[in-house]
Amino acid sequence: MTRVAENYTKVQVIGDPVQDMMDCVDKVSLWDIDSHPSVLLNVEPSRQDELLVEIRCDDMRRLQPVFCVVKSKLSDVLADGYLGDMWERIPQVLDRLALLHFSPHPESLDLIAWYCWPRSYFHVHPVWSAEYQKGYSYPLLDCLLGGEAELALSRAVDHHLLVPGKLIDRLRLCRVCHGSRINFVDVxxxxxxxxxxxxxxxxxxxxxxxxxxxxxxxxxxxxxxxxxxxxxxxxxxxxxxxxxxxxxxxxxxxxxxPVKARCHDCGEIQSPDDLTVSPVHEFTLGKLARQIALEGSHMLHLPLTWGAPLTVDHLPWLMQWVSSNQRRYGGDNTMMMIWLSNLAEVKISLGLTKAQERITELVKRMQKLFRETDVVCQYSDDVLILLLSHTSDKVWEVLRNRISTLGDVEGLEQLKLIVEVKALPVPEDQIAEDWLKAWLAEVVHYE
Ligand SMILES: [Zn+2]
Ligand SMILES: [Zn+2]
Ligand SMILES: [Zn+2]
CATH class of the missing domain: 3.30.40 (Herpes Virus-1)
Structure with missing residues (x-):
């Protein structure tokens, strides 16, 4: 802790010296976060935005406290504040960064939690720009997560990592391409x-x-x-x-x-009532952030030691293969989906470590119900998918009842297991991946 406390005052400046802070460099790559954990930008606004983006995209430096002397377009969303807040905010961010439990291969939600939990003043703000196809974007998430930002945002909300805050705007988007550049013309x-x-x-x-x-x-x-x-x-x-x-x-x-809406991006002409209404929020910190920050990753790794564990990438291929065989030679094969529907809440109330222990216990008990020839895949954190070969969907009722009684592991009383089955084959005119995704969308829905 003493080392951290000393570091409170070690601020590197990028740009010209500010007051008595004379440790200046002119590039992000020269900022040494070991000797100077915080940085103050003292450059003109357009360059400042480039530097902020560079820092928040940089694997080594993205979590560090960054302050600005002047305001720029992105300073409110990518920096930790201005000179006036700096001495008060640096200690709390550095203290909390020191408590983070890093896992070696962070997933999108982990990165969001590591960034936002140390910052008590944290908000994810949308920024409007004509350059964005959807009108708004969240530059912080774009920097931290790149192309995964949009998907990660909705998952972060599903998992109570981020909570929608103030409503900033309401957009009407093209029903085809979700573009926001739309011309309204009366005809x-x-x-x-x-x-x-x-x-x-x-x-x-x-x-x-x-x-x-x-x-x-x-x-x-x-x-x-x-x-x-x-x-x-x-x-x-x-x-x-x-x-x-x-x-x-x-x-x-x-x-x-009558008014018609024509999309500038894809040319689709639609009635204004057909446009997709999309609220734009800012987001604040949810309950899961603390758990991830202190315990590492949010992903639970289930010890799927029974049957034939399969990765998500191979599952559709196997389903397709089993389906073709079944169409040719007959027989019964069934897909089963087990959804831990309120896992996010269970994680928050038990903490990740305890939730992991108890779910491991649950999975062990499940193991006894299945056979070596059954294929099991952890599709996502809270969804297991099984391929039960030579099983008709008539016998699944028995299995389902047995699975629901497994929930009596101590501490998991509140966990809700949703079990669904669907008989193979995948219809000949569909590809397995789409069939699976449609089924998932039908079963798995977060409130
Ligand atoms: Zn007349
Ligand atoms: Zn006419
Ligand atoms: Zn469009």
Missing amino acids: CPECNSIDIHLKPGVHCFICGYVDDQDVFMQSGIMQCPKCSTRLRHIGVDYDRPLERYSCLSCYARFIEA
């Missing part, structure tokens, strides 16, 4: 032409003729072009039709012009 309801005009019309009471007001105006007086009656008083000689619009393409008159 003729008869012929879909965009060449329409808002024009006052006139309805002659004498002969019933209806047309644009221009047509009735002759040398400054209003006269019906059909019956030549002079129209003096609204309500007596004429009135205004409700059809305020007219189409210059098909000459139809109409009351309301």
Whole structure:
């Protein structure tokens, strides 16, 4: 701890010296985090954004405290604050970074937890830019996780690692490509032409003729072009039709012009009601962050010692192979899915280490129910998928009941096991991976 305490004041400056901080370098790669765990950026705003992105993308430096002298577009979302907050925030971040339990191959959620838990003031803010196809992006997650950012965000919310905070905006996105660059244009309801005009019309009471007001105006007086009656008083000689619009393409008159939304990215034309409504939130720290930060990874590794353990990548291939065989030679094969539906809550209430121990115990008991020839795959943290060969879906009922009684491991009373089965083969016109994903989507849904 003494070493950490000494380090509170060791701040490297990137750019020109600030006050009495004279340890200056001009590149991120020259910042030595062992001698100077924190950094202060004193550069012009556009360069500052480049440096912030570089630091948060850098495996070695991304978690360190970073402060700025001036504000820039990304400083609120990628830095830890400004000169005024620096001396107060550095000790708490460094103290907590020192407590982190690092696991060697961090997964996206682990990285998010390591970054955000040490920062009590932490928020993930969205930033709007015309460059982003969806309008908003979360630069911090983009830096930490690259291409996995979007998927990781929804998983982080499912697992109570991040909690939606303030609502920042509500977007309407293209239903096809989810782009946010959309043009709204009103069209003729008869012929879909965009060449329409808002024009006052006139309805002659004498002969019933209806047309644009221009047509009735002759040398400054209003006269019906059909019956030549002079129209003096609204309500007596004429009135205004409700059809305020007219189409210059098909000459139809109409009351309301329907609006079409055309996506600039993919060209899809859709009704505004068909656009996908997408709220944009900022996010704050959820309960799981502390568990991951102090205990390492959030992934539970189940000791799948029975049967033939299989990786996720090989599962669809095997399903396809079994299905082709079954179509040719007959027989019964069944897929079983076991979903630990509230694992996230169990992890939070027990802590990761205890949850891991007890689930290991549960898996051991499960082992007795299956055979050497059954294939088992830990599809994700909370989903197990089994391929039960030579088993019809008629006998699964028995298995399911046995599995549900396994939950009586001490401390796991609150764990909910959802068990579903589906008979193979995969229909001939489908590929196994899609079939599996559709089934997962049907069964696994987080509240
Ligand atoms: Zn008339
Ligand atoms: Zn028209
Ligand atoms: Zn589109």
